[in-house]
Amino acid sequence: DLVEALLDEIKFLKDYQYECNEQLASRLRALLLEQKIQAFRGEKFKNEGEVRKVIRKLVGHQNQDGSWSWWDTGDGGVWVTLHVAAALNMAESGGFPVAIDKQSLINYLEINLADLASKHRLHVQAYLLEQGEKLQVRALADSLRHSEKASLHDKLLAQRLMQLSGEKPDWTWINKNKGK
Helix, strand or coil: CHHHHHHHHHHHHHHCCCCCHHHHHHHHHHHHHHHHHHHHCCCCCCCHHHHHHHHHHHHHCCCCCCCCCCCCCCCCCHHHHHHHHHHHHHHHHCCCCCCCCHHHHHHHHHHHHHHCCHHHHHHHHHHHHHCCCCCCCHHHHHHHHHCCCCCHHHHHHHHHHHHHCCCCCCHHHHHHCCCC
16 A cells, blocks of 8 residues: 555654654655645644644754754755755644745845756745746756757756746746656
8 A cells, every 4th residue: 555655654654763863854845745645544643743843853953044054953965955845844734833034035045046956946946936036947957858968857947937936837838848
């Protein structure tokens, strides 16, 4: 059963002994997925206290500049910051209160955007657009779509950026690439 296999993986993440910010964010995502599975099955979720505990730890580890580091607080990194922020957004969307400094987080990501490798830049831009930030993405999406070096994943993510920015993605191109 696929759901049972997923629950086994969730259990592994919940029981993982280390508590770096990356692992705490992964544990939070696992707990929130477990909650959805149990709701789908009509079962009571018994780990709300654990969800709140992980949220408190992650909120407490946010740096002044809006970022997260790998352990507690310290020099922030874009990848771990994005991973933690996405997990906390998932928790907030699930009805859990999350009291982070969102504006500092957005500022941190925007400041570091130009220095990122293109793969990370696409994910940061998607996150920023999901937070309601206004970004110009058409030129990037067009260049990726025509690039021979860009992966299909990156090209599809560029189309997602178009969608998030309020523009229409190229459905003809997307449909042509189904099944690749």
